Amino acid sequence: MxxxxxxxxxxxxxxxxxxxxxxxxxxxxxxxxxxxxxxxxxxxxxxxxxxxxxxxxxxxxxxxxxxxxxxxxxxxxxxxxxxxxxxxxxxxxxxxxxxxxxxxxxxxxxxxxxxxxxxxxxxxxxxxxxxxxxxxxxxxxxxxxxxxxxxxxxxxxxxxxxxxxxxxxxxxxxxxxxxxDPTITFTGATIAPPISVKPTPAAKPAAPSIANPAKGSIGAFIANILNAVFRRKS
Incomplete structure (x- = not known):
């Protein structure tokens, strides 16, 4: 039995x-x-x-x-x-x-x-x-x-x-x-959760360059002087 x-x-x-x-x-x-x-x-x-x-x-x-x-x-x-x-x-x-x-x-x-x-x-x-x-x-x-x-x-x-x-x-x-249909439930019953999607990572900042010098660098100091000169001429 x-x-x-x-x-x-x-x-x-x-x-x-x-x-x-x-x-x-x-x-x-x-x-x-x-x-x-x-x-x-x-x-x-x-x-x-x-x-x-x-x-x-x-x-x-x-x-x-x-x-x-x-x-x-x-x-x-x-x-x-x-x-x-x-x-x-x-x-x-x-x-x-x-x-x-x-x-x-x-x-x-x-x-x-x-x-x-x-x-x-x-x-x-x-x-x-x-x-x-x-x-x-x-x-x-x-x-x-x-x-x-x-x-x-x-x-x-x-x-x-x-x-x-x-x-x-x-x-x-x-x-x-x-x-x-999530309304179907039974005590003690679970099903595998849906596959989670990982969030897209934030874009990394562009590496320093002549056009984009790092803040506080000599390149940034020179760029500021040049910008000031060109603003006066304009």
Missing amino acids: IETNALTAANARRWQNAKLTRNCARVARHLVTQNAKARYRAVSTKTGVPWAVIAVIHQRECSQDWTGSLAQGDPWNRVSVHVPAGRGPFRSWEEAAIDALVNCAPYAARNKDWSIGGTLTMLEQYNGLGYAARGRPSPYIWSGTDQYRSGKYVRDGVYDPDVVDSQPGCAGLLMAMMAL
Whole structure:
């Protein structure tokens, strides 16, 4: 049996050490658009699940297809055939999403720990704890980061250690979304700050020359005399 507190701590540590190995920004931009965010927030208001979490589940389950259910990607206007099976039909994507979060395991709407470790553990439970049981980082969470290399359940109960998940994982997506939308926050979650630009150094004063003698030098003394002579003549 997986001890969720230990998994939460492990996921929090992985987050602090994780670096993106894949560009997740293109997908993240679709998840944070104004229209998408409004729909996710409507479901968040009904369930208490953070809208950004709903967004990454939507991406992982059905590549943000609005005709697919948040529960497993099946069309929400028909009875689902994949686990969880027998759900629906529903009248809208939002209604199906609320059902998935409230009535289907792991019952995300009941979660009270939305720290980054708790969030990632809830997302891992959403996909299943088979990877944690093997002591492996879940590609559902860590694909696209240096915390994951290979290993994937290619179908229910069948694990292939050599297969690499091609989809960006939830952690990488959240990192990219947080960089685009600073309103997305989780307790204990930080992302690398943007590269700072060093200020341009002040221009060095020109070296002394005949045309620009150093102050207090003999050259400056002679230049002052010549200037005075030419002013009198003019």
